[in-house]
Amino acid sequence: xxxxxxxxxxxxxxxIKEIAAQIGIDEADIEPYGHYKAKLSESLYAxxxxxPDGKLILVTAINPTPxxxxxxxxxxxxxxxxAKIGKKAVLALREPSLGPVFGIKGGAAGGxxxxxxxxxxxxxxxxxxxxxxxxxxxxxxxxxxxxxxxGNALKIDTRRILFKRCMDMNDRALRSIIVxxxxxxxGVPREDGFQITVASEVMAILCLATDxxxxxxxxxxxxxxxxxxxxxxxxxxxxxxxxxxALLKDALxxxxxxxxxxxxxxIHGGPFANIAHGCNSIRAxxxxxxxxxxxxxxxxxGSDLGAEKFFDIKCRYGGLxxxxxxxxxxxxxxxxxxxxxxxxxxxPDVDALRRGIVNLRTHIENMFKYHVPVVVAINRFYTxxxxxxxxxxxxxxxxxxxxxxxxxxxxGGEGGMDLxxxxxxxxxxxxxxKDGFRVLYKSDLSIAKKVETVAREIYRANGVKFLPAAAKAxxxxxxxxxxxxxxxxxxxxxxxxxxxxxxxxxxDFVITVRDVRLSAGAGFVVCLTGDIMTMPGLPKQxxxxxxxxxxxxxxxxxx
Numbered sequence: 001x002x003x004x005x006x007x008x009x010x011x012x013x014x015x016i017k018e019i020a021a022q023i024g025i026d027e028a029d030i031e032p033y034g035h036y037k038a039k040l041s042e043s044l045y046a047x048x049x050x051x052p053d054g055k056l057i058l059v060t061a062i063n064p065t066p067x068x069x070x071x072x073x074x075x076x077x078x079x080x081x082x083a084k085i086g087k088k089a090v091l092a093l094r095e096p097s098l099g100p101v102f103g104i105k106g107g108a109a110g111g112x113x114x115x116x117x118x119x120x121x122x123x124x125x126x127x128x129x130x131x132x133x134x135x136x137x138x139x140x141x142x143x144x145x146x147x148x149x150x151g152n153a154l155k156i157d158t159r160r161i162l163f164k165r166c167m168d169m170n171d172r173a174l175r176s177i178i179v180x181x182x183x184x185x186x187g188v189p190r191e192d193g194f195q196i197t198v199a200s201e202v203m204a205i206l207c208l209a210t211d212x213x214x215x216x217x218x219x220x221x222x223x224x225x226x227x228x229x230x231x232x233x234x235x236x237x238x239x240x241x242x243x244x245x246a247l248l249k250d251a252l253x254x255x256x257x258x259x260x261x262x263x264x265x266x267i268h269g270g271p272f273a274n275i276a277h278g279c280n281s282i283r284a285x286x287x288x289x290x291x292x293x294x295x296x297x298x299x300x301x302g303s304d305l306g307a308e309k310f311f312d313i314k315c316r317y318g319g320l321x322x323x324x325x326x327x328x329x330x331x332x333x334x335x336x337x338x339x340x341x342x343x344x345x346x347x348p349d350v351d352a353l354r355r356g357i358v359n360l361r362t363h364i365e366n367m368f369k370y371h372v373p374v375v376v377a378i379n380r381f382y383t384x385x386x387x388x389x390x391x392x393x394x395x396x397x398x399x400x401x402x403x404x405x406x407x408x409x410x411x412g413g414e415g416g417m418d419l420x421x422x423x424x425x426x427x428x429x430x431x432x433x434k435d436g437f438r439v440l441y442k443s444d445l446s447i448a449k450k451v452e453t454v455a456r457e458i459y460r461a462n463g464v465k466f467l468p469a470a471a472k473a474x475x476x477x478x479x480x481x482x483x484x485x486x487x488x489x490x491x492x493x494x495x496x497x498x499x500x501x502x503x504x505x506x507x508d509f510v511i512t513v514r515d516v517r518l519s520a521g522a523g524f525v526v527c528l529t530g531d532i533m534t535m536p537g538l539p540k541q542x543x544x545x546x547x548x549x550x551x552x553x554x555x556x557x558x559x
Contacts, residue, residue, distance in 0.1 A: 004111050004559040008119035011260050019258045023090060023291040024048075030256065033127050036118050039253040040266075040287065042212075048290040054090075055427050056289060056320055058372075059298040060307040061328040062363050063337060063494055063503070065345070066104065069330045070111065070379040070409060074416070075298045077114035077408020078326065078377075078423070080261040081416030082294055087424060090292030091116075091263060094280045094300070095130060095255075095270035096123045097198040099170040099536055102544040107559060108270070112409035114416075116257055116265050120555040129206075130168050130197055130270065132251040136219075136244040137166045137202045141192075143238045144224055145179065148188050154233055158190040160226040162517065163235075164534075168197040172537030195534035199275040204488075204522035206248060207269035207281040208317055215252055216245040218521040232480060234520070254284040261413050264291070273300025275490045275534050277309040277524065282318040294424075301493035303327065303363045304458050311370050312439050312454075313486050313524055321437050323427045325367045325374045326419070328406075329360050329392065331384040337503045346383040353388055357395055358505040362496060364401055366458050371438055373430050375422050376403045382410075402426060443484045447474055447516070447525055450487045455511040459496045464511045470527070473516040477525060480518070488524040490532045498530035 002010075016038045017027045029047070031039040059075040075091060082089035093116065096108035107123035109116045116122055125131065140163060148156055167174070174194035180187035197203060201222055209215040220236030227233055235241055254268040268284035271277050278300035279285075288295040299306025307325065315322065331353065332345040338356025340349060360376070367374045376396050378389060389405060396403045402422045407415030441453045448466065455461040466474060477483070494500040497509045515528040528534075538544075546557035 004115060005119060005555065005557070007113060007260070008115050008117050009554075011117050013117055013258060014262050016256060016258070019262060019264050020256060022262075023088070023264050025256075025291070031253070036257065037121060037127060038256045039127060039250065040256055042253065045287065048287065051290045053289040054293045054295050055323040056285070057294060057296045057324050057326060057423060058307060058310060058322050059296060059326045059328060060303040060310075060367075061301065062333055062360050063302040063304070063496065065333050065336045065342060066494070069328055069333050071298055071328045072108050073110045073112065073114045073409050074326065074328045074377050074379055074406055075296055076110035076116055076259050076265075077406065077413060077416040078419055079263040079265070079296050080114060080259050080413030081408070081420035082296070083261065083263055084413045084417050085420050085424070087294055087420070088292050089263065089294040089296055090288040091259070091265040092280050092285045092288040092295055092297040093265060093267050094298070095126060095267050097130065097196065097270055097272070098124070098168045099196050099198070101558075102538070102547070103170045103536065103542055104539045110259075111559070113260060113412035114408040115260050116267065117260060118257070120558055122257065122267065123558060124555075126267070127255050129251040129255070129268070132247050133200065133202045133206060134166055134168055134197045136247040137197065137200050139244060139247065140222065140224070140235055140238070140240045141165045143240050145187050147238055154237055155227040155229065156225045156233055157228045158188060161190065161192070161224065163222065163224045165192065165194045166197045166200045166202075167194055170196065170536040170538045172535060175533065175535045193535070196272070196536060198270050198272050199534040201519045201522050202244075203269065203271050204276055204519060204524070206252060207271055207277070207279065208314070208522055209252065210282065212245065212249060212252060215248060216241050218523070219244045220521070222521040223518050252283070254281065254287060273306035273309065274493045275532055277313050277488050278306040279310045279314045282314060285320065286318065303366055304496050305491060305493055307367065308440070308454060308458050309488060312441065313488060315437070316439050316486060317523060322372050323430060324423055325372050326377050326423060327360075327363055327367065327374050328377050328379050330379045330381060331388045331392070332381060334360060334392070339503060348385040348388060350387055350391055353391055356504055357392065359496070359503070360392070360395075361399065362460065362505050364396075364399060369440060369457060371436055373426050374401050375419065375426055376401055377406045377419050378403055379406050379409070443486070447478060447483055447485075447487060451489065451511075451513065451527055454487065454489060459511060460505065461497065461509055461511045464513060466513045466516075470513045470516045477516065477518045482518055482520060482525065486524050487527055488519070489527045489529060490534070491529045492532060
């Protein structure tokens with residue numbers, strides 16, 4: 001059996017200009033990065049503005065096992081399958097972070113015969129977007145510390161600096177550090193820390209910005225610190241936004257690549273869904289809607305995280321109207337939610353499935369709250385028994401939800417044709433009886449009420465407890481006039497609750513918010529729950545141990 005990287009390296013890719021031509025992009029509007037990758041020009045937005053929008057399909061999932069459930073694989077397979085049933089689809093996906101690539105979960109280019117290529121490039125440096133975001137973020141940090149060193153005209157309180165440095169790697173040793181040691185020439189000593197780049201506000205800003213002018217304005221609105229009088233200090237006060245924009249001007253352009261079966265893919269932006277908003281850029285999604293009859297996008301982790309933020313943040317700001325949700329489920333994840341240990345998930349166990357399937361039901365019901373129809377994609381593994389698969393299909397049928405046995409990992413687009421047809425049919429039926437997408441909460445609710453609404457309606461919690469530090473920060477944020485922003489709740493991906501050990505559908509629990517942070521540039525308020533970290537750590541046996549490069553420059557062991 002071939003590994004993912006072996007399959008990808010055997011692929012016969014088309015020159016990127018041919019992929020562009022498939023969706024009506026002139027060669028003049030692509031900026032090639034080698035033969036198989038390209039940036040798309042800014043002028044393309046004006047050229048496609050008069051085209052009608054295609055249908056927007058969101059791929060999300062139930063609460064996963066630690067290994068993930070193949071959401072990107074299903075997204076890619078669905079895009080390939082659309083072509084096989086005669087539909088013009090364009091994928092809009094996130095860029096992988098180096099943290100998971102070298103950690104435990106893996107990259108974000110799909111798997112098996114449903115991958116985006118060139119896989120090695122995409123999972124490693126790609127076109128340098130995330131590196132540019134890291135540089136822009138850390139430029140702001142350098143300007144901040146330099147301002148303090150050069151006399152501190154803004155009277156910045158070094159005990160109340162909010163903005164952190166970042167790097168795109170899992171490195172727990174950098175969560176809490178001291179900078180400025182070694183005497184006056186090396187700066188003013190203070191507490192600092194790092195977060196992973198994909199959890200940074202700069203990443204969120206790039207993914208929500210509409211153009212360069214909007215990007216610059218949002219960067220200038222980053223709340224950096226408070227001064228000794230308790231007043232806010234923004235990035236624009238440090239004159240940082242111009243140089244940051246210069247570093248990000250190319251990163252703002254979406255990237256064009258292809259699947260193994262030559263379906264066009266826009267990959268752009270990559271915020272984590274458990275600690276950020278978990279969606280690719282608005283710019284890439286809107287462009288994909290103009291370039292295809294169907295745009296297939298995804299949101300990270302389970303629907304309680306990625307999909308909720310996709311709807312309540314991205315769709316709210318982007319004016320997007322999703323037409324269908326594809327909810328990815330696996331037998332093994334449902335058994336995991338039924339209390340089975342990871343080492344036992346390959347063994348048939350309908351009783352565990354029966355206990356865990358309430359998790360699937362909850363996610364289906366949650367998606368209906370946004371008035372978007374759902375198709376369940378059962379991502380099939382070779383260890384799944386016929387009885388287990390039949391049980392899921394029968395259960396969903398009783399809920400009035402279509403299911404599709406998805407074999408895109410093993411068979412590529414051919415293994416997703418049934419799913420593609422059911423998605424198309426579901427969208428057609430919805431167009432005839434359109435109730436209309438709607439967000440979960442209104443902007444004029446208080447921040448606390450927004451968090452309580454998500455906790456009650458999506459997590460099914462009894463309530464929310466704000467710890468003293470969170471309550472104080474919340475009041476400060478509302479006093480600054482940002483109470484109308486949506487909320488971005490940072491929470492474990494393994495449970496509907498904020499406790500990763502509470503699987504299935506937890507009952508009688510309260511969500512605890514330990515801190516609240518303003519992302520004024522991005523346009524949302526981050527609420528940290530449980531013990532969620534914005535800088536992950538590596539596992540005992542990181543994936544980096546298996547990755548190598550031979551003397552000819554060929555990458556090995558990358559999944």
